[in-house]
Every structure is written in structure tokens, then in C-alpha cells.
Amino acid sequence: MGIKNLLIVGCTTCGKSTLANVLCGKRTFDENESTIRNSRDFQEEKFFWKGIEYHVVDIRVVLDEKKILYKIGRVICSMPEGIRQVLFVVDQRLTAEESEKLKKIDDFILKIGIKEFTTIVRTKFENFKIVEKCKDDKDDFCQLNDKIFEHTRIIHVDNPPTHILKNDDDETIENNERKRIRSRNKLLNHLENVCSERYFKLKNWDKLVKSKHLKNLNRFNIENIDNLFEYNKLTRLSVSDYPKLTTLDCSTNGLTNLKISGCSRLKDITNLSKAPKLVSLSLIYCPNRTKLDCSSTEKLIELTVIELNCSNTSINILSVNLCPDIQRLNCSNNDKLINLDISNCKKLVFLDCSNSNLTSLDISNCKSLFGEYEQNGIKSKDFKYPPNLKIIRKIIAKNLIIVGRTGGGKSTLSNVLTGTTEFEENTIGVGDTKLSTKKVLYKRKKQKYLTCLKGSIFNIFEIGILEYVTIVRTKFSNFKNKNECDADKKQLHNENENIAKIVKSCRDVVYVDNPPTNIHIIDDDDLETINTNKKIRERSRKIILEYLDKECQMECFRLKTWDQIRNRLYRK
Known part of the structure; x- marks a missing residue:
């Protein structure tokens, strides 16, 4: 009987290397609890069991259909005999994103006929010795991911760590070693039964991984956006991840919502006065943009800036709750302002809400303003507020x-x-x-x-x-x-x-x-x-x-x- 080549694949930290060590009965593969992998693309080791030689290969890739398909192809093609079994390691319920990616991979697997050579290995399953628990878990997997797991063999194991460095954990190490031995016996008995005399070998794998290419990369070269006036029906705009963008002209009458994120070089946001219907503005991860004058807007509910001047406006609801970095806020001389939310502005050092209709204000998280607030009616230069304003300080949970x-x-x-x-x-x-x-x-x-x-x-x-x-x-x-x-x-x-x-x-x-x-x-x-x-x-x-x-x-x-x-x- 020829060598049995085993290919182990799965997500980072799901227990691939640990499974490989348990199978080999030695500490050859690097068991690393970190999400970081600095070693080569795959590790391999050979061992004998019941007179049969096994060859174990552990692939180190992220669960990405293009990458994993390429690596599997590379490894399998490096095995002259072919592959006897793919051990697909899963340590938890799959997220929706992972499930979708696996479905794409499964389409390829079905085309090339490797599914019959695949076993799902459910690791970190503490009740692996109880048949009923394993069956229930398998049923759950099939219900949630029927296309992936239906008619696919699933085996449950638990391989707890034994590379614990503290001396007072000898008892834990011994107990974990016994568990790993049980898991090994279960795995090898399974492989003895499912590994047929046939091998799986690829022929045209490279063609399967060249079907997708990155497109639409023009945004990485855009430095200015100055033609929004051409889109007078535009109401919502998201400008995300434009690393070279420095200027954004907001000249469009219909714009109500504007979100800007990941624009590290953005310095100027111009002509906000030509966007009179703007009600929501968000700036996220735009470090070069520290000031913004929104004096022309009527109702602003979301803003992420350092300094905001919205005095002499008709804003009635103003929330800078989503602006944890804001330091100065001027919303004075606005007799329509009745609601101000600064509940998350811990860096706020200046606030002018004088000549407004505010009746209460929660400054629980604004420590700097507490020092400026005085009960005797003497107003600080850094905290100006209406004379009858009720200051709220809530009990912190x-x-x-x-x-x-x-x-x-x-x-x-x-x-x-x-x-x-x-x-x-x-x-x-x-x-x-x-x-x-x-x-x-x-x-x-x-x-x-x-x-x-x-x-x-x-x-x-x-x-x-x-x-x-x-x-x-x-x-x-x-x-x-x-x-x-x-x-x-x-x-x-x-x-x-x-x-x-x-x-x-x-x-x-x-x-x-x-x-x-x-x-x-x-x-x-x-x-x-x-x-x-x-x-x-x-x-x-x-x-x-x-x-x-x-x-x-x-x-x-x-x-x-x-x-x-x-x-x-x-x-x-």
C-alpha cells in the first residue's frame, strides 16, 4: 500500500498545526496561538502507523478562495502520488462571510471531484467522546451550511494545548495529553477506514484561479472631486478610501447625507453653503481635516471633527455624540437650539451655548467642563451657557x-x-x-x-x-x-x-x-x-x-x- 498524503487546510488559529502534531504523535509543527503566521506557506512531516506511511502537509493561508485554491493546487501538485484525504479544520460555527467563501470554494471542489476525498475535522469540541453530541453538532452544521457539509464526512476531536509554560499547570498538561491521545486514535481509525486505494491529482488547477481580477482602481489616483454640481439629484454620498484626495467640493443642492472616511490627505471641504439640505455629515479617519464651519446648515445630527462652529444658525437639534475628538464647540446665538448632545465628548475644553433655548445639558463625560462650571453664576470664558441651564451629571455605570x-x-x-x-x-x-x-x-x-x-x-x-x-x-x-x-x-x-x-x-x-x-x-x-x-x-x-x-x-x-x-x- 502506498503512502497516504494528508492535506490539512482551514482558517488561521483553527488548530491545523495542532491537529498535524496530534496525527504525527510528535511536536514538529509550530503550534502558535497568535493570529500571525510568519513561517513558510506550508509545513510537512511523515510518520508510520500500523505499518503505513503517512505524509501530513499543513497549509498556512487565510480563508480566501483565490489564495486557498492556489495553495492547495501548489501543494497537491508537489505530491507525485496524489492526495488521499483533505482534512478541512473547523473550530466553530462559520460566519456568514466564511460560509459564502466556502460555497465558492465548494463550487470548484465539486467541479474537480475532490469532495469525496474530504473530511471536515471539528476541533476544540470538548464532548468529542459522546456520540449523541457529535451527531447533534453535525446536524447543526448541515442545516446552516447544507451545500458545504451535506454528504461530507465530519469527525469531532479536542486537542487542548500542552505547551503551557507555568510549572503549576502540570495537572492540566497531563490531562490535555490524554485527550490528545484519544483524539489521535479516533482520527487514525477514521483515516484507516476512509482512505481508499485511489489518489486525487489535479490537472488544470491554474485555470481555476485566474477567473477574477481587481477592477476599478481609479479612485486611488483621484486628488479632487469638484463636479458634484452636475448631479443635482444626488442626495447621499459616501467618499471612502481615497488616499490622494485633498479637496472635496460639496456644490450640490440636493445633498442630505455625506460620509467621508479613510481620506488621509483631505484638507478642504468647500462650498457647504451650497448644500443647504445637508442634515448628516460624518468625517472618519481624515486626520488632516480639523476644522469645519457648518453655519449654513439647518439641522446637523452627526459630525466627527475637532472644532465646530455652528453659531448664528437655526439648528434645533445638535448632536456631536459621535465626535469623541471634538475640543471646541460654538453653537451660540441660536434661539431655536433646544437639544444638544455632548455625552461622548470627553476632550471638549470649550463650549459656548449661550443665547440658546437649552434647558438642560448632560456633561457627565466632559471632565474639563466641570472645572469651568460655577454654581454662583459667574461664567467661565470656556463654558458659556444660558442662565437657567440645568447641568446633569449622571451616576456612572x-x-x-x-x-x-x-x-x-x-x-x-x-x-x-x-x-x-x-x-x-x-x-x-x-x-x-x-x-x-x-x-x-x-x-x-x-x-x-x-x-x-x-x-x-x-x-x-x-x-x-x-x-x-x-x-x-x-x-x-x-x-x-x-x-x-x-x-x-x-x-x-x-x-x-x-x-x-x-x-x-x-x-x-x-x-x-x-x-x-x-x-x-x-x-x-x-x-x-x-x-x-x-x-x-x-x-x-x-x-x-x-x-x-x-x-x-x-x-x-x-x-x-x-x-x-x-x-x-x-x-x-
Whole structure:
């Protein structure tokens, strides 16, 4: 019987290299908990089992149809005998985006006939020893991704880490090693049954990956937009990712909504006076644009600038809630102004709302204005307001919103934080949008309310909230080892430009490990695993809560439409 070539593919950090090591029974492949991969395109190793030689290849690519198809083609063509089995590694429910990409890949797979040589390996499945649990999970996959997983073999395993560096974790390492041995036996017995005598070999793979090309790249060379007057019926305009754009002329009578983002060289936004119907204006990631005079607009509800002068206007509702960087705001001499929202303007140092009809103003997050506000009626030069204005300072609650990809450990982190099991772990679904809340009272020096809100909000990095964001690296077995955490953080800073920008702009990166405790007990090993995992989760909880106690200060980020969204949710 010839060599059995195994090709392992999947998303980054899904456990491909770990699976390869478990199969080979040795530590050849680099198991890296980081999302960064600095090694060559693929790793390979050979081993013998029951007198049969196996050749394992681990592909390191992002789940992109063009890249993954090219790499698979390259690796398979490098195997003179052909391939016996593709092990497609999945560690969680697929997101909608991943599911769509896999459907495209599946179209190619069906055309070339490799599906019959494919096994889905469901990793990080703690109940892999229970047949009923595995069957239920397989049914869930087939319902959510019927085209991809229907009539495809699925096997469940759990390969927890054994490269833990702390000396007090010997018990955890031994328990994890036993699990990996069980997973290995299950995998090899499966391969013994499914690997036929036939090989799969490609012939015309290159033709399949040349079907798409990038188009419409002209925007990268545009420096000026000055012909909007030709589009008098234009009402909404989004100008996104024009790196060379320096000037935007807004001369169009019908424009009501304007969004500008990712225009790093933009300096001038001209002729806003010729856009009298403008009601919504947003500037995001335009660092060269620091001032904006909107004195001609009638109702402005969204703005992201440093300095705003809208005095002597007829604006009746003004919200700069989405302007966390604004420092100076002049909305004086406007007797129609009745509603002003500065609830998220922690950098605001100057506010003039004198000669307006404001009756109350919440300055809870504007610490600089507190120093300027005086109860005796003597007005500061940096905070000017109507004589009967009621200043509001609300009791601060520490609201946390936990976001991330499906299967990333959001619900588990919520349970660890609250010390409960109120959040359902291992929830099923692609892009789940149901919200669940759990309030927990955490006492440390003084009482603090912590409201945990879990949801699938994927555009969180587009609304100026990065300085309120903490990246929580879950499933990081060496979370107690500072050197390992620092090394991983350094790698994150060296990631691609977008990820590096997020990491550098957010508040910090915190490392935890929250292994499962909802394991069905069928033997003493399972009981020991649960007790060990509970201890690890307690350590993680302490790390997170101590971090939040220090970092969650008075300032809050609050969306303009927060109350409206909340009311709609509660009515439902």
C-alpha cells in the first residue's frame, strides 16, 4: 500500500498545526496561538502507523478562495502520488462571510471531484467522546451550511494545548495529553477506514484561479472631486478610501447625507453653503481635516471633527455624540437650539451655548467642563451657557459590550466575568443578532455596576470607538506567562496594516483562557478536566476584573441613537 498524503487546510488559529502534531504523535509543527503566521506557506512531516506511511502537509493561508485554491493546487501538485484525504479544520460555527467563501470554494471542489476525498475535522469540541453530541453538532452544521457539509464526512476531536509554560499547570498538561491521545486514535481509525486505494491529482488547477481580477482602481489616483454640481439629484454620498484626495467640493443642492472616511490627505471641504439640505455629515479617519464651519446648515445630527462652529444658525437639534475628538464647540446665538448632545465628548475644553433655548445639558463625560462650571453664576470664558441651564451629571455605570466572531468565546467570557452560567455557550447560528444581558455586582473598594451586553456588532471599529476598545485574547493557554503575552502582542503590532492600526489604537490587549466547564461526565478524566478548567477560568476572571477596575474610568462612548434602539428592543 502506498503512502497516504494528508492535506490539512482551514482558517488561521483553527488548530491545523495542532491537529498535524496530534496525527504525527510528535511536536514538529509550530503550534502558535497568535493570529500571525510568519513561517513558510506550508509545513510537512511523515510518520508510520500500523505499518503505513503517512505524509501530513499543513497549509498556512487565510480563508480566501483565490489564495486557498492556489495553495492547495501548489501543494497537491508537489505530491507525485496524489492526495488521499483533505482534512478541512473547523473550530466553530462559520460566519456568514466564511460560509459564502466556502460555497465558492465548494463550487470548484465539486467541479474537480475532490469532495469525496474530504473530511471536515471539528476541533476544540470538548464532548468529542459522546456520540449523541457529535451527531447533534453535525446536524447543526448541515442545516446552516447544507451545500458545504451535506454528504461530507465530519469527525469531532479536542486537542487542548500542552505547551503551557507555568510549572503549576502540570495537572492540566497531563490531562490535555490524554485527550490528545484519544483524539489521535479516533482520527487514525477514521483515516484507516476512509482512505481508499485511489489518489486525487489535479490537472488544470491554474485555470481555476485566474477567473477574477481587481477592477476599478481609479479612485486611488483621484486628488479632487469638484463636479458634484452636475448631479443635482444626488442626495447621499459616501467618499471612502481615497488616499490622494485633498479637496472635496460639496456644490450640490440636493445633498442630505455625506460620509467621508479613510481620506488621509483631505484638507478642504468647500462650498457647504451650497448644500443647504445637508442634515448628516460624518468625517472618519481624515486626520488632516480639523476644522469645519457648518453655519449654513439647518439641522446637523452627526459630525466627527475637532472644532465646530455652528453659531448664528437655526439648528434645533445638535448632536456631536459621535465626535469623541471634538475640543471646541460654538453653537451660540441660536434661539431655536433646544437639544444638544455632548455625552461622548470627553476632550471638549470649550463650549459656548449661550443665547440658546437649552434647558438642560448632560456633561457627565466632559471632565474639563466641570472645572469651568460655577454654581454662583459667574461664567467661565470656556463654558458659556444660558442662565437657567440645568447641568446633569449622571451616576456612572460601567457598561461592557462584548463583540467578536461566532465561536470566539463571547458567551464564555460573559459567564466568566459575571461568575454565572446565564449566557449560553456554544450557541448555534451565523451572525446571531439576539441580545442577552446580565448585570453583576462586583465589589472592589466601592460598589460598581457592571452590565455585560453580548451581541454581534461587526462595525464597531467604524464609529470612533477604538480608544474604548480592549482586545481580549481568549483561548491563550499561556496567559499567565508575561513573556508569551508580550511576544504575542508584538506580533499583533506587526500584523497587516489594518490589524496593526486597530491594535495600536485600542486601549490594550488582555490575555485569558476560559476552557469549557459544561462537559458531560462519562469518566474520571472528564471530572478532573472540569475542576481544572474552573480554576483556570477563575484566574482569567481575576485578570479581567482587575484590568476593568483600573481602566474603566468615567468617560463613556454613547451612540446618538442608543436610546431609540434600546426602546425598540424592550418593546419587542
